[in-house]
Amino acid sequence: MRARSLRHRRRNKIAKRRALIIGASRGIGLGLAEELAERGWHVFASQRSVSEHLGRAAEDAEIEVVTADVTDPATLEALAGRIEPGSLDVVLVNAGIIGPESQSVTNATADEVTEIMMTNAVGPAHAAMVLLPLLKDGGTLAFTTSRMGSIAESSGGYDLYRMSKAAQNILAKGIFEQDAKRRGIAVLSLHPGWVQTDMGGSGAHLTVDESVAGLADVLEAKHAPAHRFLAYDGSEIPW
Ligand SMILES: NC(=O)c1ccc[n+]([C@@H]2O[C@H](COP(=O)([O-])OP(=O)(O)OC[C@H]3O[C@@H](n4cnc5c(N)ncnc54)[C@H](OP(=O)(O)O)[C@@H]3O)[C@@H](O)[C@H]2O)c1
Numbered sequence: 001m002r003a004r005s006l007r008h009r010r011r012n013k014i015a016k017r018r019a020l021i022i023g024a025s026r027g028i029g030l031g032l033a034e035e036l037a038e039r040g041w042h043v044f045a046s047q048r049s050v051s052e053h054l055g056r057a058a059e060d061a062e063i064e065v066v067t068a069d070v071t072d073p074a075t076l077e078a079l080a081g082r083i084e085p086g087s088l089d090v091v092l093v094n095a096g097i098i099g100p101e102s103q104s105v106t107n108a109t110a111d112e113v114t115e116i117m118m119t120n121a122v123g124p125a126h127a128a129m130v131l132l133p134l135l136k137d138g139g140t141l142a143f144t145t146s147r148m149g150s151i152a153e154s155s156g157g158y159d160l161y162r163m164s165k166a167a168q169n170i171l172a173k174g175i176f177e178q179d180a181k182r183r184g185i186a187v188l189s190l191h192p193g194w195v196q197t198d199m200g201g202s203g204a205h206l207t208v209d210e211s212v213a214g215l216a217d218v219l220e221a222k223h224a225p226a227h228r229f230l231a232y233d234g235s236e237i238p239w
Contacts, residue, residue, distance in 0.1 A: 003178055010051075018088045019219070020044040020134065022068050023079045023095030025051035027197035028144065028215070031208035032092070035216045036063040042081060070123030076130040085133045090219050092190075093124040093131075094144040098199050099160040108160055116191045120164035125171035132179055139182055142188040143172050148190075151239035152230070158166055169229065169239065176227035186223035190215060 018037050024045035030228060033045040034057050036060045039043075043061075043123070046068040047054050058065050066082065072091065099116040124143055129199040149160055149165025169189050176187035192215060193206040216233035229237040 007109050013165075015060075016040065016042050017090070018042045018044070019090040019092065019222075020046070020083065020088055020131065022046045022070060022091075022093045022124075022131075023040045023144075025049075025054050027090075027199065027209060028041055028192050028195055028211060029058060029094040030054055031212040032094070033057060033063050034061060035209075036219070037063050037214040039216060039220070041089075042069060044088075046079065066128070068166075070127045071118045073126060073130070076127050080130050080134060083134045086136050088139060089135060089136060090134050090140045091128070092142040092144065092219065093127050095124060096120050096144060096146075096165075096199075099164070103158045103160045105159045105163075114161065116168060118186050120161070122165035124168055125175060128175055129173070129179070132175070132185075135183075135185055138184040138187045140188060141169055141175070142190050142219060144192055145169055145172075145189040145229070147191040147231070147237055150237055151238060162236065171225045173188045176225075181225050184225045186225050187227045188218065188223065189227070189229045190218065191229070191237055193232045198224075 008039045019031050019041050021033050025047040030053055030136045031045045035045050040082045041095045043063045044066050045063050046066045052067055057063055066079055068079045097119045128141055145168050146165045148162045149169050172187050172189050180187050194200055194201055194204040195206045195211045196204045211232050218230055218234050228239055230236055
């Protein structure tokens with residue numbers, strides 16, 4: 001459990017910004033829920049099934065546990081019905097999977113392609129559309145994408161994962177153009193860095209704490225209505 005500073009506790013009593021994180025049972029999503037709560041936010045944090053880690057985090061932090069599966073529209077609709085429209089400052093769709101061990105298109109089965117595209121691209125975009133009415137005008141809609149979804153920077157390899165994140169990025173752009181821009185909502189496609197989670201592995205460059213400290217700074221900043229591809233340290237990534 002993270003140490004909570006007096007400064008953060010005091011801030012808690014002043015302004016209560018509100019965030020919803022989809023995919024917060026472990027890893028980056030869980031770390032970010034804890035980080036934002038420490039910074040004085042009220043955080044709605046979602047799990048697919050009961051997460052002991054999230055449950056423990058919610059015991060002594062401003063974290064409200066909710067349920068959502070980005071591939072199950074009924075869970076998204078039910079969640080949307082629980083939160084007041086226009087009441088959130090940030091919605092982050094963080095859910096994602098790495099996909100099958102063999103990432104090559106030459107071996108991929110239709111089921112594997114369906115699963116990774118539904119979980120990393122179609123599901124997150126659908127979730128964002130269902131949850132967008134909960135955001136304040138001028139708020140921030142964010143997706144956890146990956147630098148591996150950058151076409152400009154791609155070295156090839158990891159076909160399925162790259163494809164799914166590139167697809168998520170184009171869907172995020174569409175949501176910005178069609179639905180978010182007119183409400184002054186910024187859409188951020190965020191790369192968390194290579195992070196020590198179940199997905200990133202223990203050899204990754206960043207700890208969860210390092211990644212989420214940067215991500216929280218990015219999410220706390222005021223963004224002009226635009227669709228941007230940003231790393232956890234706020235630097236721009238080419239599409
Ligand atoms: N770690 C890295 O180095 C790295 C780098 C670039 C991008 N990312 C991205 O960062 C995000 C978080 O990754 P992580 O490293 O924290 O991975 P992780 O430890 O494997 O956690 C993945 C999270 O996504 C949730 N999730 C998966 N499928 C879901 C679904 N259908 N509906 C709702 N939630 C779902 C998981 O919930 P369950 O516990 O229920 O499975 C879990 O909370 C992902 O989008 C990933 O692609 C990670």
